Amino acid sequence: MELIHRINAAWRSTPYPGDHVLSDCWCDECEFSVSSLRGKSWSQLKIADTNSETSQLNSSAFLYYLPALLELSLRHPDEIHLPCLINGRFIRCDTAPSDGETEIRELLRRLSKVQKHVLSDYFDWLASQGWQPLLLIEPAKVALATGRVEPFSYDEMMRWCRNREREISAKQSGQPELRKKRDLHS
Numbered sequence: 001m002e003l004i005h006r007i008n009a010a011w012r013s014t015p016y017p018g019d020h021v022l023s024d025c026w027c028d029e030c031e032f033s034v035s036s037l038r039g040k041s042w043s044q045l046k047i048a049d050t051n052s053e054t055s056q057l058n059s060s061a062f063l064y065y066l067p068a069l070l071e072l073s074l075r076h077p078d079e080i081h082l083p084c085l086i087n088g089r090f091i092r093c094d095t096a097p098s099d100g101e102t103e104i105r106e107l108l109r110r111l112s113k114v115q116k117h118v119l120s121d122y123f124d125w126l127a128s129q130g131w132q133p134l135l136l137i138e139p140a141k142v143a144l145a146t147g148r149v150e151p152f153s154y155d156e157m158m159r160w161c162r163n164r165e166r167e168i169s170a171k172q173s174g175q176p177e178l179r180k181k182r183d184l185h186s
């Protein structure tokens, strides 16, 4: 896959920076949360190493493992927690405190132009998969292209989720008529 080659080319020269980047705090709990990553270069990362803790990684650790997350996500499109781990770092909800913006800006500052381009193409691929709403993908692309952080609407996202749930349950109960009707209204 062409995008995977470009990921490797854009991040090739980043050696494992050392355990110190994994966490800003080394209390037992924080140490445990990064234990699956210790000493691991990004090319060694496996899906099993990613979990809800991955979304808590500090910026340095996230940036270091980002190429691995991208590659795993492309190779395993069915692992839908992976794009959320990536995308979630570049978007901010309009109900969240605005200090999240600082972190996004820091990430943007530390990514090279080539890396931003690869990421943006990854988000295009993600949009083509169709199970994550564009309202969560577009702001990430805007941030990469312009540096502007445009919060997405929490209400809009919830509306999308509810529609999606209805769609899925309509499919499962085999009621295509219901779905058609709703599509006409939307």
Ligand SMILES: [Zn+2]
Residues within 6 Å of the ligand: 025, 026, 027, 028, 029, 030, 031
């Ligand atoms: Zn701690």
